[in-house]
Amino acid sequence: MDAVSLPQSARAASAHAASAPDGRITRSEVLARAQNWVNRNVQYNLTRYPSTLVTDVEGDNKYGPDCSGLVSMAWHITANSGKGGNSTDDFAGWSGKVTLGSLHDLLPGDAILRDGHIELFARWKNESDHSKGAWTYSLNGTVEDDGDYQEDWAKGPSANSHGQVGDESWSSMQNYTPIRYKNIVDDVTHVVALGVNGEIYHTMRRADGSWQSAGNVEGQAGTLPGAVTGVASAVVSGELHVLATANDEIFHVARRVGGSWSAWGRVEGQAGEVGAPTSIAAASIDGELEILAVAGGVLRHTGRNADGSWSGWGNVEGQAGEIGAPVSIGATGVGGTLHVVAAAAGVVRHVTQRADGSWSSWGNVEGQAGEVGNPTSVAVTATGGVLEILASAEGVLRHAGRHTDGSWSSWGNVEGQAGELGTPVSVGAASAGNGVLHVLAVNSAGTPYHATQSPGGSWSGWGNIDRQADYPVTIQKISGS
Numbered sequence: 001m002d003a004v005s006l007p008q009s010a011r012a013a014s015a016h017a018a019s020a021p022d023g024r025i026t027r028s029e030v031l032a033r034a035q036n037w038v039n040r041n042v043q044y045n046l047t048r049y050p051s052t053l054v055t056d057v058e059g060d061n062k063y064g065p066d067c068s069g070l071v072s073m074a075w076h077i078t079a080n081s082g083k084g085g086n087s088t089d090d091f092a093g094w095s096g097k098v099t100l101g102s103l104h105d106l107l108p109g110d111a112i113l114r115d116g117h118i119e120l121f122a123r124w125k126n127e128s129d130h131s132k133g134a135w136t137y138s139l140n141g142t143v144e145d146d147g148d149y150q151e152d153w154a155k156g157p158s159a160n161s162h163g164q165v166g167d168e169s170w171s172s173m174q175n176y177t178p179i180r181y182k183n184i185v186d187d188v189t190h191v192v193a194l195g196v197n198g199e200i201y202h203t204m205r206r207a208d209g210s211w212q213s214a215g216n217v218e219g220q221a222g223t224l225p226g227a228v229t230g231v232a233s234a235v236v237s238g239e240l241h242v243l244a245t246a247n248d249e250i251f252h253v254a255r256r257v258g259g260s261w262s263a264w265g266r267v268e269g270q271a272g273e274v275g276a277p278t279s280i281a282a283a284s285i286d287g288e289l290e291i292l293a294v295a296g297g298v299l300r301h302t303g304r305n306a307d308g309s310w311s312g313w314g315n316v317e318g319q320a321g322e323i324g325a326p327v328s329i330g331a332t333g334v335g336g337t338l339h340v341v342a343a344a345a346g347v348v349r350h351v352t353q354r355a356d357g358s359w360s361s362w363g364n365v366e367g368q369a370g371e372v373g374n375p376t377s378v379a380v381t382a383t384g385g386v387l388e389i390l391a392s393a394e395g396v397l398r399h400a401g402r403h404t405d406g407s408w409s410s411w412g413n414v415e416g417q418a419g420e421l422g423t424p425v426s427v428g429a430a431s432a433g434n435g436v437l438h439v440l441a442v443n444s445a446g447t448p449y450h451a452t453q454s455p456g457g458s459w460s461g462w463g464n465i466d467r468q469a470d471y472p473v474t475i476q477k478i479s480g481s
């Protein structure tokens with residue numbers, strides 16, 4: 001009998017919170033966490049004495065019952081945890097946020113910040129007319145002359161038990177700066193697929209399970225020189241970033257929050273030349289895009305900073321050790337750490353780059369999780385702090401997990417849980433931040449499939465993506481984010 005890739009008990013532990021502290025978190029979870037304080041009737045108190053701090057929904061972290069504590073709690077961050085989360089002054093200088101270009105760019109789960117106060121943006125009162133103002137989550141009492149705190153409780157779009165609502169007029173919002181948590185993600189799974197003739201298509205699986213029709217990326221961003229041979233993708237600060245290899249070069253494009261696309265840019269024109277790439281991967285860490293590429297049999301790494309500047313290519317194997325020429329690579333961010341997996345010399349290996357830029361040595365995943373045979377395609381993502389690795393080897397798709405304590409689960413046969421799909425030739429993985437693992441696979445017939453593993457460990461059956469997204473071509477490769 002095949003082992004479940006993450007045992008029920010192990011996945012249940014990660015379900016304690018859909019997101020990990022300081023990890024990726026969906027907009028719906030942010031709002032649900034804020035609503036939890038409304039439901040619990042949390043009262044304003046600015047003292048932040050240890051006795052006045054309030055737990056989050058899991059009970060694992062404590063936050064100050066004030067405006068900035070509410071946002072810290074809703075975003076599930078641990079910055080300044082010793083004093084109950086960020087203050088408004090801390091948020092002003094905090095590197096974990098990005099400033100939006102306009103109040104009109106606000107999405108649910110973002111925030112508005114001014115001197116001395118912050119509120120969590122819930123939604124516009126009228127999506128087509130922002131001048132009607134916004135509903136917010138807030139906790140904004142003041143100290144009265146007699147030293148008592150004004151009677152104020154956590155409030156949101158719907159009235160709390162005291163009849164209070166979170167409400168900002170458009171005129172009052174002009175005094176605020178719109179900000180976004182770098183690790184917040186939309187409640188969708190982005191899928192980027194490569195057709196057999198080099199076409200790039202993008203679709204999204206929505207939270208309700210429906211799919212957007214596939215769109216031709218080059219039809220939006222411009223045509224690339226030559227046939228595309230590889231794709232990778234990552235969501236960074238709410239934007240989808242797509243990488244493509246064509247004409248022995250690497251290209252980059254971004255899908256903005258509103259759905260428009262930038263034009264293609266040459267990565268090597270920014271980061272330097274690497275030669276003809278044979279495999280690429282992408283990840284997001286703290287608002288920055290991390291790019292991995294194999295060229296000339298060597299694995300290299302570069303990054304696009306939040307301000308749009310690029311670092312130069314670095315030789316990963318020069319830092320972490322030689323592993324042979326990788327045939328497939330994957331990457332993901334967990335907290336401030338970059339995790340990279342590679343299929344090389346018939347073995348699945350794993351390495352990390354720490355927040356200070358240093359690299360660990362390569363580890364043999366099969367030495368921890370068991371043998372899988374000769375891997376030809378790998379992918380990696382993270383759910384609730386658990387590293388999820390997928391590998392196609394010997395015609396079988398398998399899955400293993402690395403837990404927060406560094407221990408590993410054994411490889412499990414995904415098809416033994418989700419059903420047969422044929423011989424997988426390309427695999428992808430994604431997590432929207434809600435604890436659900438999304439598995440993508442293309443079989444040898446060119447059909448793309450999707451399945452999920454719940455936080456509790458159970459699997460869905462395979463769904464044919466083509467029947468939902470209606471690709472006009474046969475698919476050869478797939479990437480999820």
